[in-house]
Amino acid sequence: MRLLTHNMLSSNIKGVTNGFPLRIEVEKVIEKEVDFNIDFLRNMFAKIEWKALAEASRTMGYSELPDDAESSMLDSDEFLRKFHHALLELHLEEGALVCPETGRKFPVNKGIPNMLLHEDEV
């Protein structure tokens, strides 16, 4: 699971109002090289919750992202490279996503988050 996907996931448990961002519990992180595409990064920047991405990447052991970001930074190649790496190349292979409100853990196995709910959570 890329951090881009982490940035798009919220806790879906019934009654939870503040389900984003899910906290990451890391067991295994892998890195996979991805082609650098500036247009894609610019497109995605508008959709990303920056603080959640910066925090998630730190949890995954990558501390190069600034705490805050604004669109003018997209002109900097150095910034784009770091954004690219954090967003697309870091994968949570094994671990869990934790609901910030209830503490319920959603397991991540072989890079696939399991967001299925139990009957009493729907």
Place this chain on the structure above:
Amino acid sequence: MALNFQWLCYRSLTVFSNMLSTIARINLVSSHPEVYDPCDDSFALVDALLADRANLLEHHPSICMEIGCGSGYVITSLALLLGKEDSGAYYIATDINPHAVRVTCETLLAHGCHAEVVNTDIASGLEKRLSRSVDVMVVNPPYVPTPEEEVGRHGIASAWAGGENGRSVIDKILPVADKLLSDKGWLYLVTLTANNPLELCLQMRKKGYASRIILQRSTEEESLHVIKFWRDLDTLLEANECMGTEQNRKWTSYRIHAFYSIFHMEIWETEF
């Protein structure tokens, strides 16, 4: 060293075979006893996407999503036909079946593609943050009419059990699609005659979607349609206009009548 050489040969072979195919290759599609293998409906959807490829390339989607990815044949084909190297799209696929999400990952890997795969019910957990963001959505839903109690069963039954008229799951997916599709979003949906595709089109029309049957195919067992939906401002204005007064209701019925004619014409147009 020997391992590296083997890997290099394997890699060159996959790169070469990918250059030849713009859709997933059946012999590279992974399988599992609890996962629905690609069948006529999957082929119909991929053929419809292939036929619409020029439009899709021009559309430049940033986010593409499949709900109910099963074997991964469709999402892999979509990634391949849009060109996985430089299209720069984010592909995300969901399935409620834990075996299916793993099989999808294997199929993607065998084709050298990547999509993010999430084990979830429809798009649960993604609806909030992906709201109004998906540019292309593909859905081959469980559309087979079955007793209602078969809907929501685990394993392979989740791939086909559609409840009354095969509509139980489709009727849950469409509001989610409406929420997730971007302003320029397109939805490709596989349906069966028994699902009443015309009513589906009218239902979506009320939400401001224009639609077209882009492929119709009769097999020995079923008659399949692939419907393409897109947000359309004129349709939305009409839908808003037509709500309310009696006079408007008459106007609506006139329009529905007109729409029926267009609908039939389109079926005629797309018959093979």
